Structures are given as structure tokens and as C-alpha cells.
Amino acid sequence: MGLLNGLLGNYSEVSIQELEQQYGAYMMPQEKAQMGFKLVRDMFIVTDERIILIDHQGVTGKKTRVASIHLDSIYEVTMETAGTGFDDSELTIHYIASPYYKASQLHTASYKFEFGKKFNVQPIYVAFVTIAHRNGKRLNA
Secondary structure (H helix, E strand, C coil), rough: CCHHHHHHHCCCCCCCHHHHHHHHCCCCCCCEEEEEEEEECCEEEECEEEEEEEEEEECCCCCCEEEEEEEHHHHEEECEEECCCCEEEEEEEEECCCCCCCCCCCCEEEEEEECCCCCCCCCCCCHHHHHHHHHHHHCCC
């Protein structure tokens, strides 16, 4: 079932131990993995500092693109739970993509994660919306 979910574009959870063994090289010193999820070849890892997006490209998957979304830049989170049929759960994170959060012109972006219909996305939503709420207070102070 995990492979089927991956082929359909749904993330499945990966253990902290596996994350640190396979992807520890992408983490900054002292950075700790909190949770991680995998598609067939792609990953996203949530650490205490950022979300690391790992995109294996090409036929062999040896070419890899690594990007980060800093937790301090998240300002809004939306969640859509699975319905009937083939619907999946979705979590969309909206974040400030500009290097300076209090600049006169901010550039924002969003990233959507899709999970299988049986995956309980609510705890992840609550964790990210808590971060977004904290960031909103800090940025608007």
C-alpha cells in the first residue's frame, strides 16, 4: 500500500532514525529531525529549524534538488481532509520567500503536500498552524 500511495502522490511517514541515517548530511550542525515523509523517491523532512524538500530527479534519481522552507517564514496553513472516492488530504503551507521578512515588498510562495485518505493530517496541521500563529504575532509586533 505504501508504494501505491507513493505512485499516487501521497506521502507516507518515515522514522526519525531512517531520516538521520539517509538524510543527515542535508541538516545543519545541531539541527534535529522532528518528522519526515516520503513519496516513491522524494522526501520532506521537518526539523526544529526548517522543512527540507528533497526532490530526486531524472531516470536514476541520482540528480537531487534540495530546498528549504524556514519555519520562521510560515504565515498561513490550510488543510483539506479527504472526502469520499479518490480524494486525498492536503496541507498547504504559505510562506515568505523573501530573505527579509519586514521588507517593503515581500515575495510569498506556497507548497502543497498530499497525504493518503487514511492519513490523519490534523496533528501536522496543528503543529504548522501553531508556528504560523506565533510568526504572525512576531512579524506584526
